[in-house]
Amino acid sequence: MADAIEDHGTSLWKDAWIKLSKNRLALFGLAVLIILIVTSLLTPLIAPYGYETQDLDMGATAPSLQHWLGTDIFGRDMLTRIMYGGRVSLMVGFIATAVALVIGILWGAIAGFFGGRLDAIMMRIVDVLYALPFMIFIILLMVVFGRNILLLFLAIGAVEWLTMARIVRSQVMALRNQEFVEAANSLGLSQWTIIRRHIIPNTLGPVIVYTTLTIPSVMLLEAFLSFLGLGIQPPESSWGLLINYGVETMEEFPWLLIFPGIALSLTLFALNFLGDGLRDALDPRTSKD
Amino acid sequence: MYRFAISRLLQAIPVLLVVITVTFFLVHSAPGGPFSADKAVPPEVIKALEEQYNLNQPVWQQYLSYLGDVLQGDFGPSFKYSGRTVNELIAAGLPITAELAFYAMLVALSVGITAGVGAAMRPNTLQDYLPMTGAMIGICMPSFLLGPLLVLIFGIHLDWLPVSGWGDIPGDKILPSITLGTGYAAYIARLSRGGMLEVLSQDYIRTARAKGLSERLIIIKHALRGGLIPVVAFLGPAFAGLLAGSFVVETIFQIPGLGRFYVQAAFNRDYTLILGMTIFLSTLIILFNLLSDMLAIWLNPKLRQEIRGTN
Numbered sequence: 300m301a302d303a304i305e306d307h308g309t310s311l312w313k314d315a316w317i318k319l320s321k322n323r324l325a326l327f328g329l330a331v332l333i334i335l336i337v338t339s340l341l342t343p344l345i346a347p348y349g350y351e352t353q354d355l356d357m358g359a360t361a362p363s364l365q366h367w368l369g370t371d372i373f374g375r376d377m378l379t380r381i382m383y384g385g386r387v388s389l390m391v392g393f394i395a396t397a398v399a400l401v402i403g404i405l406w407g408a409i410a411g412f413f414g415g416r417l418d419a420i421m422m423r424i425v426d427v428l429y430a431l432p433f434m435i436f437i438i439l440l441m442v443v444f445g446r447n448i449l450l451l452f453l454a455i456g457a458v459e460w461l462t463m464a465r466i467v468r469s470q471v472m473a474l475r476n477q478e479f480v481e482a483a484n485s486l487g488l489s490q491w492t493i494i495r496r497h498i499i500p501n502t503l504g505p506v507i508v509y510t511t512l513t514i515p516s517v518m519l520l521e522a523f524l525s526f527l528g529l530g531i532q533p534p535e536s537s538w539g540l541l542i543n544y545g546v547e548t549m550e551e552f553p554w555l556l557i558f559p560g561i562a563l564s565l566t567l568f569a570l571n572f573l574g575d576g577l578r579d580a581l582d583p584r585t586s587k588d
Numbered sequence: 589m590y591r592f593a594i595s596r597l598l599q600a601i602p603v604l605l606v607v608i609t610v611t612f613f614l615v616h617s618a619p620g621g622p623f624s625a626d627k628a629v630p631p632e633v634i635k636a637l638e639e640q641y642n643l644n645q646p647v648w649q650q651y652l653s654y655l656g657d658v659l660q661g662d663f664g665p666s667f668k669y670s671g672r673t674v675n676e677l678i679a680a681g682l683p684i685t686a687e688l689a690f691y692a693m694l695v696a697l698s699v700g701i702t703a704g705v706g707a708a709m710r711p712n713t714l715q716d717y718l719p720m721t722g723a724m725i726g727i728c729m730p731s732f733l734l735g736p737l738l739v740l741i742f743g744i745h746l747d748w749l750p751v752s753g754w755g756d757i758p759g760d761k762i763l764p765s766i767t768l769g770t771g772y773a774a775y776i777a778r779l780s781r782g783g784m785l786e787v788l789s790q791d792y793i794r795t796a797r798a799k800g801l802s803e804r805l806i807i808i809k810h811a812l813r814g815g816l817i818p819v820v821a822f823l824g825p826a827f828a829g830l831l832a833g834s835f836v837v838e839t840i841f842q843i844p845g846l847g848r849f850y851v852q853a854a855f856n857r858d859y860t861l862i863l864g865m866t867i868f869l870s871t872l873i874i875l876f877n878l879l880s881d882m883l884a885i886w887l888n889p890k891l892r893q894e895i896r897g898t899n
Contacts, residue, residue: 427603434832435850435866436610442854442862443614519730526732527835527851539732546736546840550744560733567728 315504318580325576331569339386348376350383351534359552368558372548377555380536381562387537388563391452392518396510398456399517403463404506408494410464411471422468425461433458437520441529451530455517466509470502504581511574515567522563538563593882600874607870608658612651615859654863663864668856674864677849684754685845688764688837689830695769696826700776701819705807707777708784708815719777726774731833735767735840752842764841768833772826776819784815817888824880828873 319325338345347367354374362369368377410421437454444450474480475498483493522539524530531537538559545556638644645653657664663674703719710716742763743751750760787793788811796806834847842848846865853861 427606434828435869438850438854439611439614439862439866442857443617522730523732523836527839529851529854542733542736549736549740553740556736556740560737563730564728564733568724571724571728
């Protein structure tokens with residue numbers, strides 16, 4: 300029995316991979332994402348200059364052989380700044396999404412699995428939270444509790460879990476009455492084990508798709524806040540903050556705006572294409588076309 | 589339908605109460621009161637100020653009296669802009685932000701629907717790929733990047749358009765409206781393409797074709813109404829996004845609207861202004877979500893029946 304489920308599982312993933320590998324834009328997205336992650340992990344080793352290294356005499360210079368992407372007004376290497384900024388941007392993207400994932404999956408799985416009144420109460424809470432204008436609330440939180448990076452993770456994660464909870468709940472509702480769950484029930488497994496071992500793994504497809512699409516939206520939210528000066532604070536840096544600095548000096552030194560802008564846009568582009576590709580690949584309904 | 593509208597309106601009341609309560613206690617739990625400013629203020633001045641702003645009462649009493657004021661539409665005085673009330677500031681900023689949002693929506697709807705419907709009419713051709721790639725770029729180009737780039741190109745290099753202000757120089761409304769509208773144009777293009785593709789494959793469209801109607805007439809008379817439902821449903825969330833986007837666009841273009849007030853209030857720690865504006869903006873967003881839901885239901889007979897069935 301377990302083997303049969305395993306086999307079915309791998310074939311679904313294999314099928315998805317075949318579909319995905321035919322989608323060039325999605326593969327491009329995947330490649331960009333891998334390069335970004337590797338670069339971010341290795342930044343302290345491969346960055347051409349130190350994060351704080353500055354050459355005040357030099358000031359802002361256009362891209363050159365020594366500084367591929369130029370230097371900022373303090374003579375700091377722009378490529379290095381963008382690499383370190385990308386670390387923070389990606390970290391916010393991944394950690395905040397992870398927070399959203401954990402809350403959303405647990406909430407949705409519990410509501411969908413137990414159903415009835417518990418479900419009604421839990422989903423009503425989600426409805427109420429949905430109606431709140433969260434962008435405004437995040438700004439409020441940052442004002443009240445200071446601009447703390449940890450709080451930023453939590454605040455963004457706390458916004459993004461709602462959709463995840465809805466997706467997981469509807470999946471679980473559909474799964475709950477399937478034979479293999481009944482079988483697990485009659486084998487005497489505890490409810491918690493059934494949720495963990497049988498329900499959650501079977502909801503992975505839509506969850507993966509939504510996760511891939513949440514990461515760029517979280518990164519965008521962070522950049523948005525940092526741009527306004529309400530997100531990441533110096534000496535930390537992120538792409539949003541670099542764009543903010545770039546805008547101040549864009550008349551004289553446009554590359555200080557353009558390069559971080561390209562980094563952010565390219566990443567969002569890649570992640571969105573990957574997410575779209577995964578949705579097409581993991582959705583069995585798309586196999587018809 | 590009316591019953592649905594009323595029940596949704598009633599549901600909005602607890603949501604608003606939650607908003608008011610959470611915002612109030614968040615702001616009041618902020619470390620460092622509003623007057624713990626840089627300068628040392630004499631104690632008697634602090635006491636007078638506290639009395640003026642009711643800060644010497646217990647928090648729950650402040651909460652109840654604030655709630656009472658808010659229910660009567662009074663958000664109290666601003667902490668930082670002395671002598672001005674939050675209501676006055678909102679009244680000053682609202683028309684400007686509303687105008688900006690209106691133009692941005694105009695840009696978004698006209699460009700988005702044209703591109704999306706055009707793409708859906710000839711799927712998987714250049715007429716589909718070009719606008720959809722454009723839409724993807726639009727989605728990945730946030731307003732805080734697009735705005736400065738437009739300023740750099742059209743304001744500084746080409747020197748065609750003014751780069752700041754609102755209604756001071758002719759043409760100064762163009763760049764902010766495009767900056768704010770582009771992202772939504774991109775979403776609307778994708779939504780209307782998807783909606784139209786689905787509708788165009790339905791039987792009643794085939795019937796219309798079989799009757800020999802021109803493609804133009806089929807789109808306008810039969811397909812648009814159903815195909816644009818996803819766009820209509822998106823209008824509510826889009827409105828919330830437009831307000832948030834106005835924070836950035838009004839900051840970039842130095843437009844004295846609600847968004848700029850809100851960001852400045854956040855920087856100045858102007859607690860009453862933040863509190864009042866949060867409640868005001870939340871109310872607006874909740875109302876617009878409600879309106880766009882109602883509009884989507886009114887356009888979609890299937891949903892209308894479902895609601896009748898559940899009531």
